[in-house]
């Protein structure tokens with residue numbers, strides 16, 4: 063069962079020529095898309111770009127830093143609302159995109175500081191991030207009254223802000239980008255974010271982040287102030303999610319409380335798990351595969367889309383634990399261990415029953431823990447694990 | 449011993465786990481340049497003692513002074529910066545990444561990029577790990593993982609190295625090599641070794657400190673310790689570690 067964490071290369075190594083070739087091919091693929099695809103596909107793809115950045119922000123934290131944040135949607139939503147409100151007030155769209163990034167980072171810095179410097183344990187960090195995004199959702203949903211106005215913009219509560227300004231040409235702010243232009247900007251940003259994160263992994267910062275995932279105590283015993291690195295990674299991921307949020311809000315176009323929601327947070331887990339978190343391309347592939355699959359299920363008249371997706375998720379968690387892309391890379395190993403794989407597939411019905419029962423238990427436990435979390439610091443984790 | 453500079457000292461150090469006093473008032477003094485062995489039956493508190501020295505556990509009472517600094521309440525990364533390196537009892541390495549990357553993370557903390565690579569090359573050949581530099585550490589045998597950790601600690605070039613059972617799970621041959629390595633590193637660094645393997649202790653020991661039930665039972669040369677009746681009783685009464 064101990065499949066090697068699949069990656070064609072160690073993340074710390076400088077990417078080889080074939081990786082650059084792959085990135086170039088990806089970019090070329092995106093560039094040619096508007097030439098032969100229908101308009102609605104282009105619109106759909108533009109929407110995926112924002113979601114892919116959200117997936118990347120979680121995949122980077124989880125897959126490389128070992129930080130399981132269920133609430134990257136918080137910074138995604140902050141980015142979406144931050145962009146919308148500022149752009150509506152000022153009319154400056156390019157600057158507002160930068161603001162969305164900064165806003166996501168600021169949110170992550172505040173939340174991250176208290177979690178990481180408070181040394182709460184991993185499980186509490188996960189729960190806290192989720193709670194944070196849900197609180198934001200509740201907060202935004204409650205802003206339907208007339209008094210909730212920022213500058214000239216009404217926040218609109220449940221309904222969201224539908225008048226998200228379209229991106230303008232940065233060097234010619236009087237011209238709005240057309241659909242293809244918007245698509246190109248999204249594709250470029252996604253490729254750049256991917257490229258940036260991948261190259262970051264080869265720097266000392268990135269390598270220490272991987273060290274955190276592998277063994278936080280050892281990293282600290284080597285002399286690294288692990289809290290600073292962890293917070294750094296968290297803030298960076300917040301910025302990526304913020305950018306994704308701004309872009310997503312423009313693409314639908316709507317800044318909506320749904321961006322913060324539990325459903326959205328669950329989507330992110332799904333993308334990252336199915337795509338695979340041991341590479342950075344995995345989460346991106348996860349978004350395109352799952353979202354496309356969802357759309358397809360819809361057109362096939364499958365009523366229970368969520369149910370089908372849940373089944374897919376369970377199969378991935380139980381059988382392809384590394385995710386889609388890494389599994390393709392590991393096929394030889396999987397073949398070698400095929401008996402194991404079969405055994406796990408055959409154990410599925412039993413597991414589903416257990417999961418069903420377990421979910422109830424878990425929910426109960428979570429509620430109890432949350433109740434304990436609120437009054438005090440009973441959750442502080444000692445560092446003396448043996 | 450009082451002639452030489454004391455680099456590490458604990459005063460009335462204590463650690464309680466609930467009602468258990470795992471360390472019950474330890475006054476420990478270590479001179480610069482020493483190669484000290486720490487022995488004692490299972491549960492004597494040796495690992496707990498090491499963990500307090502490196503802030504993996506907080507002392508319940510007492511004081512730790514290292515190189516003139518009070519480090520009783522310091523953070524773990526600060527202690528590493530002051531110059532204490534530790535190899536824990538359970539191998540504490542990065543299992544999911546390569547041998548080279550493990551050593552790099554250690555070396556790069558202390559040295560610039562170029563010097564770090566030079567240090568890594570040096571330690572790889574010293575530990576005879578060159579051939580497996582690109583292997584994932586989790587796939588290595590127990591003994592080799594211990595060496596990787598030993599390498600990580602030494603490239604940090606600390607002033608004091610604490611080794612908690614460095615030969616556990618090693619063949620006799622590997623144990624002998626570890627003894628030689630420890631002696632070699634000791635030429636520049638103060639070392640404290642916790643071990644159960646008396647054969648190994650005899651190879652390297654100068655001063656031996658015996659822990660028992662959270663206290664220092666005896667401290668002497670290896671010959672005298674072996675003759676010490678109380679120490680023999682403690683060992684025979686327990687599992688007979690000799």
Ligand SMILES: Nc1ncnc2c1ncn2[C@@H]1O[C@H](COP(=O)(O)OP(=O)(O)OP(=O)(O)O)[C@@H](O)[C@H]1O
Nearest residue numbers: 448465470488489490491492493494495496497537
């Ligand atoms: N985290 C902990 N919580 C509670 N008790 C602990 C903890 N760590 C150690 N102890 C107890 O403290 C005592 C000392 O343990 P320690 O691991 O320091 O012994 P040791 O001398 O290193 O033994 P060994 O030779 O087996 O490694 C033991 O009785 C142990 O059960």
Ligand SMILES: [Mg+2]
Nearest residue numbers: 494495496537
């Ligand atoms: Mg021990």
